[in-house]
Amino acid sequence: MNIINWQQFGLKKNPYNIQPLVEGGDLPIEKAFIGREKEIKYLNDLFANEDRLCLTLCGNVGVGKTSLANFVKFINKYSQQKLLFSPRREIEASIELLNKKNFIIEIIGSTIKEIKLLQRDLLKDDLMKKLIQIVDISDAISFSGSLSGGLAGYSAGIGASKEKISTQPLQLSMSILEDYFVKMIELIKTHEINGFKYSGLIVHVNNFDVLMAEPENKKKLIQFFNDIRDLLQFNDVYYFFLGPTDLFKNIISVNARVKSVFVGQPIQVAALSKTEIIDALNERMSLLKSDNVKNYLKPIEDNVVFRLYDLYQGDIRSIMKSIKDIIGQSPGSLSRPLNTNEAMVMLGQERWEQIENNFNLKDEQKKVLALIANSQNYVCQKNIADNLKKDRANISGYYFKPLIDLNIIEVKDKKGKTPYWGLTKEFEPLKWYIDARKEVQREIKKSLKQPTLFS
Ligand SMILES: Nc1ncnc2c1ncn2[C@@H]1O[C@H](COP(=O)(O)OP(=O)(O)OP(=O)(O)O)[C@@H](O)[C@H]1O
Ligand SMILES: [Mg+2]
Structure with missing residues (x-):
């Protein structure tokens, strides 16, 4: 996560501030x-x-x-x-x-x-x-x-x-x-x-x-x-x-x-509609526009907001938080808004870095996580035990518990008494990242070389 310089967008401050609006606050x-x-x-x-x-x-x-x-x-x-x-x-x-x-x-x-x-x-x-x-x-x-x-x-x-x-x-x-x-x-x-x-x-x-x-x-x-x-x-x-x-x-x-x-x-x-959230974000940017620029530059395309809206079911706070996480992943200044693919990969990358840097998971635990993230369907503990050829008794305590405690995975479904697991909303973006990890790295490298994306 890089420190974001909002001036590069022609903004005085972070427009994705998640505080409630209030009389006398930063935003009128x-x-x-x-x-x-x-x-x-x-x-x-x-x-x-x-x-x-x-x-x-x-x-x-x-x-x-x-x-x-x-x-x-x-x-x-x-x-x-x-x-x-x-x-x-x-x-x-x-x-x-x-x-x-x-x-x-x-x-x-x-x-x-x-x-x-x-x-x-x-x-x-x-x-x-x-x-x-x-x-x-x-x-x-x-x-x-x-x-x-x-x-x-x-x-x-x-x-x-x-x-x-x-x-x-x-x-x-x-x-x-x-x-x-x-x-x-x-x-x-x-x-x-x-x-x-x-x-x-x-x-x-x-x-x-x-x-x-x-x-x-x-x-x-x-x-x-x-x-x-x-x-x-x-x-x-x-x-x-x-x-x-x-x-x-x-x-x-x-x-x-x-x-x-x-x-x-x-x-x-109820949640604001997609277009209301776009309006709200645009309004924030014009309110926070630097005095010395004519226009602000949008950091992301509107489609990214739509995609996040679906992911977080309209929870505007999670949407804004994720947008900030995405922008914080850009290595340099952006010269055009990020599109959905770029943004989602960066969000996945940000989640992955969180896990790598803050969570202290063992390699084997990460492997279990990768299996869950890679899987098309929700998985039960037996699936994982079979796949890793491990004793089922270990799966729940050693492999799943830390992932549950860190709010990375949760029960998504139940068949009979068997719970089926998947990523939480917060960590769902990992899917895009892990899924396409190799290709993604190529893409990011490629785009890094393209002065059109990062300057
Ligand atoms: N109608 C709106 N127009 C523009 N921005 C809004 C609007 N409603 C909420 N927001 C923004 O969405 C974020 C969440 O809003 P708010 O804190 O009011 O939600 P809440 O339901 O009180 O959340 P919590 O359940 O955590 O108390 C804030 O950053 C706020 O500025
Ligand atoms: Mg509140």
């Missing part, structure tokens, strides 16, 4: 965000017509849930008739958060952070000072730094004097804390922030996937939503909960009491 979200018109219209209509809201945004890993929530927050913060305030950063779902007090404090903390960015003098307001104290104290005594992202010492330099902050455990009762929450919403509604008047607050809680990946958390999650049910009904607060496709079905709707305060259907976020 209002321009870089593509598609999702239907979901946005639906959400905007809801925001315009409801005076409180609670909904789930569900979808597979990397499809664009966080970016969608951030975009909807952005337009509702700056360009709708009825404006809603929101912290640009989301609240991260975690075990510590699954507690009503922590949840309220986390909302207050993230809101204060945003007000600090946009209307710093508002922090001098008496109520604000009190809110800051609440967040500061709880941050210092009862939370891991990760929970509220290190708000400790928040009061420093913003008017509230440090001496005032007691180091006593947080004694606030739930009802007093809730009361502060309501007062904060009132404050948002009655004070201009950054020149705008707001009608409420959007609360964005991200990544329930992480918690839901552990089955033992399910009960805790259901209990959490039951505990915060009254908060979810406060006026002028609009909640977004983001998670996997089954967040609504398995957590929210199992409790009728909770379900009844949610919008009845989750928003299922």
Whole structure:
């Protein structure tokens, strides 16, 4: 993997950055965000017509849930008739958060952070000072730094004097804390922030996937939503909960009491279409174009994106990551976009180098891997044992286990009780590489000599 010089393409920066789009990020979200018109219209209509809201945004890993929530927050913060305030950063779902007090404090903390960015003098307001104290104290005594992202010492330099902050455990009762929450919403509604008047607050809680990946958390999650049910009904607060496709079905709707305060259907976020992804990538490149060039140069042909789209079933993050891996394989500067064959060979090569350089596999284990990668069909352990004339008992532990642990192979099929194995999506490109290894090396050598490809 070479360090990529983006200037060779007439770009200021990496356009394949896999971070979610966010207000104030490297890319202006209002321009870089593509598609999702239907979901946005639906959400905007809801925001315009409801005076409180609670909904789930569900979808597979990397499809664009966080970016969608951030975009909807952005337009509702700056360009709708009825404006809603929101912290640009989301609240991260975690075990510590699954507690009503922590949840309220986390909302207050993230809101204060945003007000600090946009209307710093508002922090001098008496109520604000009190809110800051609440967040500061709880941050210092009862939370891991990760929970509220290190708000400790928040009061420093913003008017509230440090001496005032007691180091006593947080004694606030739930009802007093809730009361502060309501007062904060009132404050948002009655004070201009950054020149705008707001009608409420959007609360964005991200990544329930992480918690839901552990089955033992399910009960805790259901209990959490039951505990915060009254908060979810406060006026002028609009909640977004983001998670996997089954967040609504398995957590929210199992409790009728909770379900009844949610919008009845989750928003299922599907993969962007192929052309939307092409549009998104083109838009990124024009946004990041160097000032001193007329046009940017596309590093890859659009067909490469289509091919990766099929491989990763539209997962835009994996697509962008792979494109970057491909470009990182080019030995010199590119003078024209890579075509599909070139790109796929390079991606396979990149995966192979990962295995060679980072994974410490024994030669025999690599041989097993090569057999799996070369095989037209998925293979069972008996196939491998027969082929290598090895004892079947060794195959599973010595040969397969490291490949499974490194996420290189996985079960693809089952016939009766026998599992059949193949490459994971991440490593499927190995097929193209190993398959055509010799020819590929010839091709790359040849193209290296051709000034048309690498200069
Ligand atoms: N509508 C869009 N237009 C342009 N780029 C997008 C869009 N949606 C997502 N992206 C880009 O795709 C990548 C993945 O998006 P995002 O992080 O929002 O997905 P996610 O579903 O929240 O992922 P995760 O499951 O990991 O939380 C990011 O780099 C983001 O910038
Ligand atoms: Mg996300």
